[in-house]
Amino acid sequence: MERLLSRGAEADIWLGDWMGMDAVYKTRTPKTYMLPEMDGRIRHARTAREAQLLVEAKGAGVETPTVYYVDLGRCTIVMEYVAGTRLKDALRAGSREMGASLGRLHRGGIVHGDPTTGNFVLRDGRLCVLDFGLASRSTELEDRAVDLHLVREAFSSAHQDVCASALRSFTDGYSEAVGRGAGEVLRRCREIERRGRYSRREWG
Amino acid sequence: MVLGIESTAHTFAASVVSGEGAILSDVRDAYRAPEGAGIHPREASRHHAEVAPSVVRKALLDAGAGMEEMSAVAYSAGPGLGPCLRVGAVVARALSSYYSRPLVPVNHAVGHIELAALLTAASDPACVLVSGGHTAIVAAAGSRWRFFGETLDITIGQLFDQFGRHLGLASPCGPAVEAMASGATKYLPVPYTVKGNDMSFSGALTHAKRLLDRERKEDVAYSLQETAMAMLCETTERALAFTEKKELMVAGGVAANRRLAAMLGDVCGRQGARLMVPDGKFAGDCGPQIAWLGARLFSSGVSCSPEEGYVRQSWRLDEVEVPWRGC
Numbered sequence: 001m002e003r004l005l006s007r008g009a010e011a012d013i014w015l016g017d018w019m020g021m022d023a024v025y026k027t028r029t030p031k032t033y034m035l036p037e038m039d040g041r042i043r044h045a046r047t048a049r050e051a052q053l054l055v056e057a058k059g060a061g062v063e064t065p066t067v068y069y070v071d072l073g074r075c076t077i078v079m080e081y082v083a084g085t086r087l088k089d090a091l092r093a094g095s096r097e098m099g100a101s102l103g104r105l106h107r108g109g110i111v112h113g114d115p116t117t118g119n120f121v122l123r124d125g126r127l128c129v130l131d132f133g134l135a136s137r138s139t140e141l142e143d144r145a146v147d148l149h150l151v152r153e154a155f156s157s158a159h160q161d162v163c164a165s166a167l168r169s170f171t172d173g174y175s176e177a178v179g180r181g182a183g184e185v186l187r188r189c190r191e192i193e194r195r196g197r198y199s200r201r202e203w204g
Numbered sequence: 205m206v207l208g209i210e211s212t213a214h215t216f217a218a219s220v221v222s223g224e225g226a227i228l229s230d231v232r233d234a235y236r237a238p239e240g241a242g243i244h245p246r247e248a249s250r251h252h253a254e255v256a257p258s259v260v261r262k263a264l265l266d267a268g269a270g271m272e273e274m275s276a277v278a279y280s281a282g283p284g285l286g287p288c289l290r291v292g293a294v295v296a297r298a299l300s301s302y303y304s305r306p307l308v309p310v311n312h313a314v315g316h317i318e319l320a321a322l323l324t325a326a327s328d329p330a331c332v333l334v335s336g337g338h339t340a341i342v343a344a345a346g347s348r349w350r351f352f353g354e355t356l357d358i359t360i361g362q363l364f365d366q367f368g369r370h371l372g373l374a375s376p377c378g379p380a381v382e383a384m385a386s387g388a389t390k391y392l393p394v395p396y397t398v399k400g401n402d403m404s405f406s407g408a409l410t411h412a413k414r415l416l417d418r419e420r421k422e423d424v425a426y427s428l429q430e431t432a433m434a435m436l437c438e439t440t441e442r443a444l445a446f447t448e449k450k451e452l453m454v455a456g457g458v459a460a461n462r463r464l465a466a467m468l469g470d471v472c473g474r475q476g477a478r479l480m481v482p483d484g485k486f487a488g489d490c491g492p493q494i495a496w497l498g499a500r501l502f503s504s505g506v507s508c509s510p511e512e513g514y515v516r517q518s519w520r521l522d523e524v525e526v527p528w529r530g531c
Binding site: 031034113116149150156 | 350
């Protein structure tokens, strides 16, 4: 392994080489503040699930990094290196496609679990979805709606300037990809937000 | 100087704070719930109405100041329990109209955060707000405190309260649960639910209550505390990584939990941030959080007439403009 790309809250991301190709090594390091038995259980389960879902997402028509190798003992996934622009820095251009990608994932029975704008990368005009670390298999309305709630939260906390218009095009893209049933998810999303602490809905 | 009146939940408090942030007085009187019960809003509001005159009088006396010297009267307008909030609002409106002082409605949660910022001298922090009413990670952006993660159902304060009450303790149960946890001998798996930057504690509560049928209560308390705190720490670490803030404050009643402070210290070490914990006596609900935020808001031009002095039981903290937090 050559270069540390990022030290996230969840894992260390290294840029390295795999059989002559640029590759990302994602290693879940121990969370020292947690009890070791809790930490070990969570890291192991998340690594295995993430690797499976990265592959399954492709089947749902969503571009993801290709998995090269999984080392469960070290809680490490070796995968394709995706070079491009993070949606974090280009939300205006990609919010519609972000909605479409999330919609296709949902239709394929996967919820992402962490759909922040840092986890979507524009490469050659196509959007690649990263970080399935908190993803899960689910067709539950509730889980899909939580995904949308997280998108709203990400837009309104880190992208206040373009939040409203980005949300609109995100919703358009999502509704188009999901087709019938999108309205139901959006309604549930509003319900979740009403359920939350001190809901803003009560105040219009 | 600004007089601040706090009455969102169990505590009725009054405080005088100077425009520069000197806390000149801090008087509190808390309603005690009966064993095994929570705060009954009606009973708590009766308590507040009884103690209000003496608490306010003492706050002025301790500060050595009269109402004439107050430039404004601030009160906690929400979020909180309606009957309790209304007692504070009635007192504040009466003082405001009798002494012709402007009234400043204050968001209780923003009060926690801004008081922590005053006491820790943090300049641009993220803040873990953890109490009976809140479990959230917030940071300032675009003149508001914004949520980067929060509970999707109950708060950690409620989690401990409901668990404690199940065991027959009186609210608030946090300190008793922490003490109970120190007698544990083993860890039992408890549902760990993190969704993105958000947390859910209701499943952990249900599971912990069921575990009590067959496990020692010390072990269950310990496992519940460890799991809930780990969830909060994980989401806090993610928020720090995302916002790249270099200061982390802890505010709210649960900030007094020593295990949480130790775990968050570790989180900060991992993310190269500084943990800034205010003096424990200002962690819970108190007058200075209302008086200080009231003073800041008043100097930014916020005030209202007694006729507009409403309460808002569900007032989210991200609706409040805090112009001094810039962009």
